[in-house]
Amino acid sequence: MQIYIHIPFCDSKCFYCSFNSYTNLENRIKDYSISLLKSLKYELKNVKKIDSIYIGGGTPSAVSPFYYKEIFELLSPFIDKKIEITIEANPNSATKDWLLQMRELGVNRVSFGVQSFNDKKLKALNRAHSSKEAIRAVELANRVGFKNISLDLIYDFYLDSKELLKKDIEIAFSLPINHISAYELIIERGTNFFSTPEVKANKESFNFFIRDEIIKRGFSWYEVSNYGKYKSSHNLGYWSYKNYIGVGAGAVGFIDNKRFYPHTNIEKYIKEPLFKRVEELRYEDILTEKIFLGLRSIVGVKKEILPSSMQKRADILVDEKRLEFKDGSYFNKDFFISDELALFIMQN
Numbered sequence: 569m570q571i572y573i574h575i576p577f578c579d580s581k582c583f584y585c586s587f588n589s590y591t592n593l594e595n596r597i598k599d600y601s602i603s604l605l606k607s608l609k610y611e612l613k614n615v616k617k618i619d620s621i622y623i624g625g626g627t628p629s630a631v632s633p634f635y636y637k638e639i640f641e642l643l644s645p646f647i648d649k650k651i652e653i654t655i656e657a658n659p660n661s662a663t664k665d666w667l668l669q670m671r672e673l674g675v676n677r678v679s680f681g682v683q684s685f686n687d688k689k690l691k692a693l694n695r696a697h698s699s700k701e702a703i704r705a706v707e708l709a710n711r712v713g714f715k716n717i718s719l720d721l722i723y724d725f726y727l728d729s730k731e732l733l734k735k736d737i738e739i740a741f742s743l744p745i746n747h748i749s750a751y752e753l754i755i756e757r758g759t760n761f762f763s764t765p766e767v768k769a770n771k772e773s774f775n776f777f778i779r780d781e782i783i784k785r786g787f788s789w790y791e792v793s794n795y796g797k798y799k800s801s802h803n804l805g806y807w808s809y810k811n812y813i814g815v816g817a818g819a820v821g822f823i824d825n826k827r828f829y830p831h832t833n834i835e836k837y838i839k840e841p842l843f844k845r846v847e848e849l850r851y852e853d854i855l856t857e858k859i860f861l862g863l864r865s866i867v868g869v870k871k872e873i874l875p876s877s878m879q880k881r882a883d884i885l886v887d888e889k890r891l892e893f894k895d896g897s898y899f900n901k902d903f904f905i906s907d908e909l910a911l912f913i914m915q916n
């Protein structure tokens with residue numbers, strides 16, 4: 569079983585971000601943690617073995633190691649030494665002490681929200697850290713013993729140019745990392761940028777440029793936004809449609825074709841940590857998701873799950889060399905056109 573734990577606290581709200589995260593609620597961390605432990609304990613009742621753990625946010629590094637100790641006390645009987653345990657961190661709050669304590673708890677992968685190494689861009693995104701702090705945080709993580717370090721970058725912002733992005737990638741590759749998530753900026757409803765959508769550079773996407781610059785430095789492309797020498801097993805689990813438990817405000821879970829939605833609001837979650845709205849997925853929804861996720865990543869799509877009309881159209885794409893067929897599955901090589909390929913396969 570995979571486990572996702574959500575920490576919804578942030579030091580500041582980035583202008584692009586619509587994640588379930590809140591600022592100025594430090595005084596609710598304690599009560600949130602009590603409720604989170606209750607829901608984790610409840611969820612673990614049905615778990616035999618944990619395959620991977622991902623602690624995301626929000627900003628997990630905005631919360632003291634003290635609270636993670638209690639979480640890991642509950643998790644530890646299910647943890648085999650070899651599983652991947654990732655935590656997200658922001659450069660400004662991932663101190664040496666915090667990183668060290670996470671490492672001692674058994675966390676073996678850190679994913680830093682860096683976004684850029686350009687200070688002007690960081691400021692315009694309302695990030696709480698400078699380029700220098702980001703570099704230092706990654707180096708610190710390496711120094712305290714993390715071998716698996718990832719960083720997030722954002723592109724297609726109005727300040728971007730090939731020079732700026734190339735510099736970002738050069739700096740990233742000068743650091744001890746083995747994974748990059750590079751996200752095209754999305755203007756989300758409810759964010760600060762929603763009222764200024766022109767901050768997204770629309771004329772020409774830098775997606776091919778970013779991809780080529782990362783690949784030529786030796787990382788492999790394994791999902792539309794993810795590259796690495798190391799491939800995250802937790803991420804691959806999501807895209808392979810594996811079951812996972814979600815713990816925390818707004819942390820969606822997925823088990824046996826049902827989705828579980830806890831309260832996203834922190835106060836509601838604190839009061840009712842075991843509440844979950846259940847959504848039963850229909851066969852068509854599952855098929856659609858499997859096709860989209862499979863073609864967006866190296867996971868691929870098993871031929872046997874497709875009805876014969878879809879198999880025929882997938883075979884046309886194989887003839888046209890847009891898909892590859894191997895070991896009973898269809899694989900896409902150009903993840904940037906995955907949605908078009910999926911829609912072609914699924915058309916009526």
Ligand SMILES: C[S@@+](CC[C@H](N)C(=O)[O-])C[C@H]1O[C@@H](n2cnc3c(N)ncnc32)[C@H](O)[C@@H]1O
Nearest residue numbers: 584585625626627656658681720751752753754
């Ligand atoms: C939960 S956040 C990461 C952890 C941490 N809170 C941080 O920001 O440093 C996950 C990542 O999603 C990406 N992201 C969030 N909103 C986005 C948006 N609107 N467009 C593109 N990428 C976005 C950012 O790269 C961010 O680092």
Ligand code: SF4
Nearest residue numbers: 578581582585589626
């Ligand atoms: S991007 Fe990260 S730090 Fe910024 S508001 Fe979203 S969750 Fe918080």
